[in-house]
Amino acid sequence: MSNVFQKNFIKLLVATILVFSLGMTAYPWNTQAEDHSGDSNTTLEEPNLVFPVISDTQIGRDEGGPERxxxxxxQLNELAPNQDALVFIGDLTSHGYEEEYDTWSSVFNKHVQPQAEQLIGIGNHEYDYNGLTPEGSQQRFFDKTGMESLYYHKTIKDYDFIMMGEESGYFYSKEQVQWLGDQLKQSEQRDPNKPIFIFLHHGIKDTTYGTEDWYIENDNQRLLRETLKQYPQVVLMAGHTHYPISDPRSVYQKDYTAVNSGSISYMWTEKGYLQGEVPETEVSNGLLVKVYDNEVVIKRRNFTGERWVQDPWVIETPVKSNEGFKYTDNRDQESPYFDKNANPSVSRLTVNSLNISFPQAFDNLLTHSYQVTAINQKTGKVTNQYKAFSEYYKGEVPSSLTFPVNNLQPATAYQMNVQAIDAFGNVSNELMTTAITLAESVPEMQGVIQKFEDGGAFVNHGVAQSLKAQLKTVNKFIEENDSEKAIKHMTKVKSLLEHRKENNQMSDNAYNYLMRNANEFIKKW
Structure with a gap:
């Protein structure tokens, strides 16, 4: 039996087993996807090429940079002990200072595998803050990294690697882009069936997640776009955005494949969410690429959590056109959803705020965020509405979330709605619950008791009347500025609540609310 026949037979056998297995068991993704430690490729063959792609250590930004x-x-050395190359695409340092380079080099040289070809690119932080001219910054980069040029082309195990380099912060010259076009032409002529790997610090506008905000900002971007779109076999990897690679939009295919490499140092993300653009959590990401005869497998690593992130991205090769691309804008039309038994709960009620808690939703790719809405039940108007990340980017993604809801009115009933939103804007069904903010005055607390009675929280009218009567006495002493007697009689209200609860004369919700409100009044007085 020939080697080719054996290889093809094994591929067919394994693919058949995988298809059967997937057909028998299909599970939805929740916010924290499974840990996929194995490859997704359907062959048993060894990869032709293995290389990590990382960026944005920004050594000097904070004390934890070298440790991260x-x-x-x-982790990369443990996961890939036989690397053919190691690619670092910019922002080694925070300011381009010599001591920052030295710290970066001490870590890099300690771990880089001797057989791995080193491809190191320059980023804007190597230029912007060191007081040197662009030429001076470049020379320091060359001296400290051993690179001989800002942009260069290497062939590694018969695959083409092209590194581009900023000639000043955010700037790629027309000459460099034209050089890129020449290199692409040569690579395609040499082997039209192989992917061509391109690396640069800044991504191309409106490709991967984050490039709508962070991208190359000069006129040569259009020329660069026009150059790249002629080569659908290109796999372009860029850093700079710091956006989390656990978001599926971190890979994008239109004219070619664009990939976000994440960031070692810290995470940045979108505006308009409760946690802010830079959430207060440590997130360190990078890529591990494995190249096979007929596919490129890109695995995403969350270094903070020491786990793989969701399924690897798989690019089937050879790529002759963009017609077979699957990582497109319209790749996901499925809405996230909550478990049928999921229920939100409310805690930490105050006169103008509360906390809402709920379990994470499920999605076929990723639950990205939630919309939380507080609606005044009396007026029907929205009092507060915001979006919050699902915290999918964390090292350990929580199975449930708790968020604050502020700017509410005292002693007011609210309907609380929660909807899940996936990375592509698909929206789930609503989770709903109700809550009443604490009363700010004793008469307001009496009014809440009336609401509970109207809602059937008491077994009879007498329960509500007895509580109101006790509160009337409390209010009398408040009006007389006699806090000692007010506290004494509010304590009697608490005893009455205990008695009614023990005799099953009021609901748990009414008891918990009124007891909390009574305690808050005593604390205040």
Missing amino acids: FDNAMN
Whole structure:
């Protein structure tokens, strides 16, 4: 039996087993996807090429930078002990200072595998803050990294690697883009069936997640776009955005494949969410690429959580046109959903705020965020509405979330709605619950008791009347500025609540609310 026949037979056998297995068991993704430690490729063959792609250590930004870099390099060496190359695409340092380069080099040289070809690119942070001219910054980069040029082309195990380099912050010259076009032409002529790997610090506008805000900002971007769109076999990897690669929009295919490499140092993300553009959590990401005869497998690593992120991205090769691309804008039409038994709960009620808690929703790719809405039940008007990340980017993604809801009115009933939103804007059904903010005055608390009675929270009218009567006495002493007697009689209200609860004369919800409100009044007085 020939080697070719054996290889094809094994591919067919394994593919058949996988298809059967997937057909028998299909599970939805929740916010924290499964840990996929194995490859998704359907062959048993060894990869032709293995290389990590990382960026944005920004050594010098904070004290933890070297430790994060060390941790990432450690994990990559454990996961891929025989690397053919190691690619670093910019922002090694925070300011381009010599001491920052030296720290970066000490970590890099400690871990880089001797057989791995080194491809190191320059980023805007190597230029912007060191007081040097662009030429001076470039020379320092060359001296500290051993690179001989800002942009260069290498062939590694018969695959083409093209590194582009900023000639000043955010700037790629027309000459460099034209050079890129020449290199692409040569690569395609050499082997039209292989992918061509391109690396640059800044991504191309409106490709991967984050490039709508962070991208190359000069006139040559149009020329660069026109150059790249002629080569659908290009796999372009860029850093700079710091956007989390656990978002599926971090890979994008239109004219070619664009990939976000994440960031070792810290995470940045979108505006308009409760946690802010830079959430207060440590997130360190990077890529591990494996190249096979007929596919490129890109695995995403969350170094903070020491886990793989969701399924690897798989690019089938050879790529002759963009017709077979699957990582497109319209790749996902499925809405996230909550488990049928999911229920939100309310806690930490105050006179003008509350906390709402709920379990994470499920999605076929990723639940990205939630919309939380507070509606005044009396007026029907929206009092507060915001979006919050699902915290999918964390090292350990929580199975449930708790968010604050502020700017509410005292002693007011609210309907609380929660909807899940996936990375592509698909929206789930609503989770709903109701809550009443604490009363700010004793008469307001009496009014809440009336609401509970109207809602059937008491077994009879006498329960409500007895509570109101006790509160009337409390209010009398408040009006007389006699806080000692007010507290004494509010304590009697608490005893009455205990008695009614023990005799099953009021609901748990009414008891918990009124007891909390009574305690808050005593604390205040």
